[in-house]
Amino acid sequence: MSYRAVVVEEGTPPEARIRTVPGPFAVPPGDALRIQVSHSSVNYKDAIALTGGKGVLRALPMVPGIDAVGVLADGTEGIPAGMPVLVNGAGLGERTDGGLAGEVLAPADTVLPVPDGLSARDAAAIGTAGFTAALAALTLERQGVAPGGGEVLVTGAGGGVGSFAVALLAALGYEVVASTGRVPERGPELKALGASGVVDRAEIAAGGKPLQSARWAAVVDSVGGVPLANALAQTRYGGVVAACGLAGSSALPATVMPFILRAVTLAGVNSVDAPRDHREAAWNLLAGHISPQIIGAIAPREVGLREAVAVARDVLDGRVAGRVVVDVTA
Numbered sequence: 001m002s003y004r005a006v007v008v009e010e011g012t013p014p015e016a017r018i019r020t021v022p023g024p025f026a027v028p029p030g031d032a033l034r035i036q037v038s039h040s041s042v043n044y045k046d047a048i049a050l051t052g053g054k055g056v057l058r059a060l061p062m063v064p065g066i067d068a069v070g071v072l073a074d075g076t077e078g079i080p081a082g083m084p085v086l087v088n089g090a091g092l093g094e095r096t097d098g099g100l101a102g103e104v105l106a107p108a109d110t111v112l113p114v115p116d117g118l119s120a121r122d123a124a125a126i127g128t129a130g131f132t133a134a135l136a137a138l139t140l141e142r143q144g145v146a147p148g149g150g151e152v153l154v155t156g157a158g159g160g161v162g163s164f165a166v167a168l169l170a171a172l173g174y175e176v177v178a179s180t181g182r183v184p185e186r187g188p189e190l191k192a193l194g195a196s197g198v199v200d201r202a203e204i205a206a207g208g209k210p211l212q213s214a215r216w217a218a219v220v221d222s223v224g225g226v227p228l229a230n231a232l233a234q235t236r237y238g239g240v241v242a243a244c245g246l247a248g249s250s251a252l253p254a255t256v257m258p259f260i261l262r263a264v265t266l267a268g269v270n271s272v273d274a275p276r277d278h279r280e281a282a283w284n285l286l287a288g289h290i291s292p293q294i295i296g297a298i299a300p301r302e303v304g305l306r307e308a309v310a311v312a313r314d315v316l317d318g319r320v321a322g323r324v325v326v327d328v329t330a
């Protein structure tokens with residue numbers, strides 16, 4: 001059955017078009033489940049792919065979209081067709097066709113039921129951003145960080161990953177300090193999401209000493225570069241820094257001092273290839289702690305497939321407030 005999709009095609013630069021396609025261009029190896037997609041979202045990676053940027057789509061033509069929410073098209077092993085399901089990452093919109101389409105094939109072990117209490121729109125609004133924030137929270141927990149242990153810094157807090165990290169960690173009982181380059185616009189919103197303090201991104205943007213005044217029990221970083229190096233240098237003895245992203249830079253201009261003198265742990269977070277038990281734990285955490293009000297505050301905007309292409313440039317230029325949900329049926 002044919003379906004509508006955003007297709008990024010060869011060109012200089014590659015161009016995204018809405019097309020009706022007879023089937024996927026690239027499919028996952030192994031067992032895959034077919035999902036009738038109702039919602040996706042425009043993540044940072046999707047915005048790069050939609051604007052013809054390099055490094056996301058491994059082959060062209062391909063359908064972008066690292067999030068897909070919808071219903072199972074075919075029943076499988078006691079799971080009926082029509083069950084609401086979601087998938088984040090898993091190579092969608094990178095290695096194989098993604099969620100900005102009426103249908104997608106996803107690796108079977110990455111497809112989860114949409115948690116009770118969440119709508120398809122809610123699940124797409126949370127999407128990879130919220131999923132990654134939850135993986136980061138679980139990473140801190142696995143490394144022994146617990147609420148009541150001191151302040152947790154969230155960098156890039158005005159972005160999707162950062163906003164969900166602030167909201168989730170605050171809901172879990174952590175004392176969260178949000179770092180943003182948009183204090184006047186995003187400061188009050190971040191406090192409404194649960195941040196106890198908001199600091200200007202400039203405070204950690206300039207190069208600093210290898211060890212600085214120790215403040216953070218933990219850090220969730222989606223920025224990379226100098227801010228990540230400074231966050232490491234400001235982390236207390238035994239603290240944990242979860243590195244999630246590179247919105248500022250992929251560089252890490254740090255020294256080993258925080259590791260050998262303060263026993264700081266730098267832990268990686270990868271949403272794309274997360275194993276199923278981590279996926280389930282992350283979505284249980286989100287379903288239990290992120291309210292529809294928080295979702296609405298972080299992801300107020302919904303667009304159709306055509307607008308998703310137009311909105312991508314704004315996402316890359318930092319002109320979009322909050323996450324953008326895509327109704328792929330519109």
Ligand SMILES: NC(=O)c1ccc[n+]([C@@H]2O[C@H](COP(=O)([O-])OP(=O)(O)OC[C@H]3O[C@@H](n4cnc5c(N)ncnc54)[C@H](OP(=O)(O)O)[C@@H]3O)[C@@H](O)[C@H]2O)c1
Binds near residue numbers: 132157159246272315
């Ligand atoms: N590890 C994973 O599996 C995973 C999953 C999802 C995303 N990511 C990565 O995480 C990062 C954030 O993703 P997102 O969806 O949250 O993106 P986003 O919504 O665009 O947010 C990125 C935020 O980073 C901050 N920022 C942007 N440019 C900066 C700069 N030059 N210096 C310092 N801060 C800057 C801004 O925060 P303020 O406005 O608050 O300053 C911006 O809102 C991206 O690099 C993305 O690829 C990784």
